[in-house]
Amino acid sequence: MDSKHIERNQVVDRYLMGQLTSEGVAAFEERLLWDSEVQEELVLCQKLRQGVKDAGTATVPKADAARELEPLVTWILEIFRSPAYAVAASVLVLVLAGLLLFPRQFAIPPSSFSSTQLITLLSTRGALDVLVEAVTGESAHELTLLTVDAGPEPYDYYRLTVYREADDGRLTEVVRQDGLRPDYAGILVIGFPGNQLTPGKYLTRTEGWKNEWPADRDYDFLTEIPFRVIAGP
Amino acid sequence: MVEQDPSLDSEQLLAADLAARIAQGDATAEHELVVRYGRGLRSLLWQITKNVELAADLYQETFLLVLEKLRASKIEEPARLAGYVRGIAKRLVIGDTRKKVRRATNPDSEHIATVADDGAGPCTQVSNAQIARIVRRLLDGLPMERDRQVLKMFYLEEIEKTEICKVLEITSRHFNRVIFRAKRRFKELLEKAELNKKLDIVR
Numbered sequence: 001m002d003s004k005h006i007e008r009n010q011v012v013d014r015y016l017m018g019q020l021t022s023e024g025v026a027a028f029e030e031r032l033l034w035d036s037e038v039q040e041e042l043v044l045c046q047k048l049r050q051g052v053k054d055a056g057t058a059t060v061p062k063a064d065a066a067r068e069l070e071p072l073v074t075w076i077l078e079i080f081r082s083p084a085y086a087v088a089a090s091v092l093v094l095v096l097a098g099l100l101l102f103p104r105q106f107a108i109p110p111s112s113f114s115s116t117q118l119i120t121l122l123s124t125r126g127a128l129d130v131l132v133e134a135v136t137g138e139s140a141h142e143l144t145l146l147t148v149d150a151g152p153e154p155y156d157y158y159r160l161t162v163y164r165e166a167d168d169g170r171l172t173e174v175v176r177q178d179g180l181r182p183d184y185a186g187i188l189v190i191g192f193p194g195n196q197l198t199p200g201k202y203l204t205r206t207e208g209w210k211n212e213w214p215a216d217r218d219y220d221f222l223t224e225i226p227f228r229v230i231a232g233p
Numbered sequence: 234m235v236e237q238d239p240s241l242d243s244e245q246l247l248a249a250d251l252a253a254r255i256a257q258g259d260a261t262a263e264h265e266l267v268v269r270y271g272r273g274l275r276s277l278l279w280q281i282t283k284n285v286e287l288a289a290d291l292y293q294e295t296f297l298l299v300l301e302k303l304r305a306s307k308i309e310e311p312a313r314l315a316g317y318v319r320g321i322a323k324r325l326v327i328g329d330t331r332k333k334v335r336r337a338t339n340p341d342s343e344h345i346a347t348v349a350d351d352g353a354g355p356c357t358q359v360s361n362a363q364i365a366r367i368v369r370r371l372l373d374g375l376p377m378e379r380d381r382q383v384l385k386m387f388y389l390e391e392i393e394k395t396e397i398c399k400v401l402e403i404t405s406r407h408f409n410r411v412i413f414r415a416k417r418r419f420k421e422l423l424e425k426a427e428l429n430k431k432l433d434i435v436r
Contacts, residue, residue: 030315033273051368052388
């Protein structure tokens with residue numbers, strides 16, 4: 001049993017799951033005794049397995065105070081999710097952020113927007129398999145705000161890119177914004193004309209950058225979150 | 234030095250050499266034996282018993298027995314020393330020596346107690362909750378839902394690879410790639426979290 005065989009056949013994972021034959025178990029355990037790479041792989045696989053199980057149950061322990069506030073937080077989030085309240089005063093900060101960070105690639109002056117649609121994509125704080133749906137904007141004068149959770153690890157700047165995904169999986173860039181910084185709640189926001197999102201499948205990619213890095217280094221990839229745009233009523 | 238047998242691989246040659254030197258009374262070789270197999274033996278015993286204390290006891294007893302046999306040149310295939318150590322460990326677990334006659338916890342070899350468990354490698358300072366968050370981030374970062382399904386079916390539902398490939402209509406190669414990349418990404422995220430944790434402690 002060599003290291004290539006162990007890697008190609010997920011031997012460590014299968015050992016942990018009890019899927020190896022008795023001969024396979026014996027061969028693996030003998031190797032485990034002296035091979036430090038196998039020992040580290042075992043620890044890694046144990047943690048990954050446990051992590052997937054814990055993430056799958058999606059119960060993150062909360063402090064008592066947070067538990068008490070949960071109904072209020074849920075209510076506030078429902079407000080943000082509801083399109084009827086999207087233009088309420090409580091969204092003003094996001095609107096301003098979206099206007100200030102309006103990509104230069106669009107020729108429409110940001111001050112000409114007459115309405116706003118808010119698309120909220122939650123990653124680390126939200127459920128794994130919820131696919132967000134948004135409604136296509138009717139005109140270029142409808143501002144669409146896309147908000148994304150920046151994630152737990154702090155970066156100095158972020159880049160958000162929105163791609164449209166074709167049926168064959170090819171991605172075409174719709175809008176990209178560099179130099180983003182999250183707000184107090186750790187949310188990134190980008191704004192663009194509503195009619196840029198025609199019905200179809202989309203993907204947002206979030207990347208992070210730290211100031212101490214050399215200029216020729218690329219952004220760190222953080223998340224990719226799909227969402228769908230449907231035709232309006 | 235043991236005469237080299239070309240049919241033996243490097244581990245077997247090393248094992249045979251260690252066995253020969255211990256039989257000749259070489260104390261350094263005894264230390265090398267414990268260093269070489271100690272960490273792996275701890276992992277194995279913990280994996281089998283899931284009991285830290287029992288694993289620690291059996292760790293001591295395994296090496297005591299192995300060293301006794303090696304000193305007396307009573308191991309038939311010294312090149313298969315790893316297999317012998319494993320066999321002894323498994324027998325001790327099955328025999329449940331905690332309820333039987335116990336050897337003294339003072340090892341007669343000074344080397345057994347002095348080789349500490351360095352606990353090296355990733356994941357030593359990161360909590361389970363943080364690992365779950367890392368995994369969620371890992372899963373969120375996968376571009377295709379199908380790849381997330383691969384990981385969930387394999388790790389959560391523990392379905393065998395051939396079945397997963399059949400259900401999701403993917404090739405074995407694609408499956409291998411998904412798992413390999415997920416582990417690599419997981420390791421990167423874990424090491425970053427580990428580093429941040431250490432920096433927090435230093436601060």
